[in-house]
Amino acid sequence: MSYALQTLWHERQRYVSGVFAVTFSAMLIALQCGLLLGLFKITSIPIDHATPALRDRIIWVGSTGAPSVDLGKPIPAAFLTRLAGRPGIAPPEMYIANFANFTKPVGGTELCFLLGTRLDDEALAPADVLTPELRAALSEPFTIVVDQSDVGRLKLDSSEGKPKINGKEVRVVGVVAGLKSLAAPWVFCSTHTARQLMGPMLPPDHTTYFLARADSPERARQVVTELRDAYPDDMAAYVAEDFSYRSREYWLTRTKAGVAIGYAALLGLIVGAVITYQTLKSATEASAKEFAILLALGIPRWRISVMVLQQSFWVAVIGMGCAYPLCLGLRELARLGGADVDLRWEVLAGTAAVTTFMCAGAGLWALRGVRQIEPMSLLR
């Protein structure tokens, strides 16, 4: 065991506040980022739940510059020919995705987001949570499915009245779970129903997106590049996973939520850095006489500095070692409360990097104490 780690363990009571500070910082950063990513995953639900296993090879074609899946504008159905018939590309399908006005059965309106897709077994677009029974039920005109979490919001649990979308009466044939909405509840239906409900708001022979499956991820990227090069002015093409990322990134930056989270994380980092610094500083001061002896014996000062930096590294490692299980536990707790905390490896690795950097900074800061150690102090 290194002298640094041995000292840390022996004087663990002294270091516990530093470890606690690192744990707190790491948890704050990881959970905030995880919550944010979990929250903004909602914005890409139509993409992420359209045959998720193939999200690296489904091509989405929509209007130019659509920054997010919910902001696509209608494109001519004739664009289908630009995609169809290309080698390695299955026949495309239409996807209608539009905001609509939902009238609750008890009165009052709410904005909803219509997702009109093909419903057959081969279709790419329908949400994976739509069971064959629900798909069969949705094949009837003017039928819809909503998420369980929106039933209360849309007052669909009321026995009075009937819901309407864009003034047209609809019938709820079932509910799904796990597709929470942010601003507007998702409303699942067939393309036929969506077209009927949109009426004049969706021009005839138009759709919002085309989806097509490529034989391979490589082919998907190749075709996307070809389409972008060939039609840069009036349509946009993405591989599903890229469009999903783009949608989340757009809302993340548009809402400035990332900035707010960044400030909170920065606050956590500052608190963590200051406490870690104080811990290392007091530990260095406590060992000043022992270090002074070594300096008197001619041991280079950098050896002592390295030991302090090693201690800061171990404080980071132990702090994160405590933080991660707590984060995972809190994620499960949040899940019980209906919140998704997305602790993907990038979040955990990023947290580790930032926290280690913070501790290294605190360690470097604490080195000022090492520079002040003088062997002469032992003789005074």
Add this chain to the structure above:
Amino acid sequence: MPAISTTPTLRGVHLTRTYGDGAKRRAALQDVSISLYPGQIALLMGPSGSGKSTLLAVLSGLLEPDSGQVLADDGGEMHDVWAMTPKQREAYRLRTTGFIFQGFNLFPALTARQQLEIVLNWGGYAAGGEGRRQADEMLDRLGMLPNRSKKPSQLSGGEKQRVAIGRALVKNPSFVFADEPTSALDWENGQKVMELLRDGAHDRGASILVVSHDHRLLPYVDVYYHLEDGHLEERPLTPPGH
């Protein structure tokens, strides 16, 4: 006692060191000259505030004198310690100098063996198994081998000072400076410490300078200096009144 060489290995020449300014100016050392010889243990005594620790610090390369020279044998040649750059002086201390202080100043987390190993490892003398072997060898000479795995909290005051002596001697220094090495110990342990230091000087040919208030140390030393009001004089080894 083996014959002591007639050629000094460490010489302080016309050393002067003052503290404070103006009316508060006080001379800790006034034109002090001293020679230390290999294999010799010298005792430096004097009342509190007489400048004993200042002389030790100046001779050991820790405190720069206002004037005068400290000439030390380093690799067969005499070098002026205070003409060296700080880096050179640090390297010189690493090669030649050991220290023992009144407070044992041992790392609480490290075992007796590791207190010595850290000097060998970090000083670049020996690492790994070789460092352990050298540390054990020194602890064995000090009668501390059975305690090698104990931490300071498990050792008595005398045992701690023996470990501190081991730390000072393990790199086989030419000069050892001991500031009140026995004052925190009872007389029995103080005697043992002095015997160990004397053996260290005689067996290893080191020059050892001990600063102390305690006249009972006189039988253990080869030469005795008295420092008072910044002036140094060599005195006979017979304690006063004998």
